[in-house]
Amino acid sequence: MTTERLEDTDGQEATEAAAETSAEPASGRLEEEGDVAADYLEELLDIADVDGDIDIEVRNGRTYISIVSEDDDNNSLQQLVGQDGEVLEALQELTRLSVLSATENRSRLVLDISGFREGRKGTLTKLAEDAVASVKASGEDYALEPMSAYERKIVHDVVADLGFVSESEGEGSKRHIVVSGPAE
């Protein structure tokens, strides 16, 4: 089991991001958060006898932790992702709570296992592009399925890059994105 740290090398971008919101956590705090989270997860993997390497990365004011295995058909890691990432979400929630308990800081860390979120990101990018294409062709708003805040963020970014408008509507588990546009 190894823990590898990838430093954020894009210093300027990090500084700009920090200037945008005063609530942006200092990178020292994010590193501490990564260490606490990695310890929590590493011991769980040990107890459950699951093979996996833990990477910590701090970028754009967030800590990203990923558990990966060199063995592609690692079934036990797939179990920790679960159906539609259900187990991954639960584990991320508990990991955030472990950071809260150890540091008294609310963490927004993102946990990924076996690249599940990366794969999902590709799917979401495609969904966003299709939505924009539909709005372009029909001139009518396009509503997407409900998704988590993190996933909505990915879609908002793709839509904005394409010069269109997206807004979140609905509450709780029904919160979803509606694409309209193009932007003024």
Add this chain to the structure above:
Amino acid sequence: MLADALEHLVRGIVDSPDDVDVSMKTNRRGDTLEVRVHQDDLGRVIGRQGRTARSLRTVIGALADGDPVRVDVVDTDRRR
């Protein structure tokens, strides 16, 4: 293994980890993991609308590999 995993997950999210106790009970209806924590940590382990308890059940369920396991948070201070 499941009891150890659950104990670790719970110890990491409470203020009084030394007061965490997890025990496996087996009866006709199957296995149940009973979690006991310090009274002041009950809220943390259960979470808003039971969200944290649900996360614990989801992760333990995944590690249990298909065998149904109940996870109960026991309120030891209940004197009603």
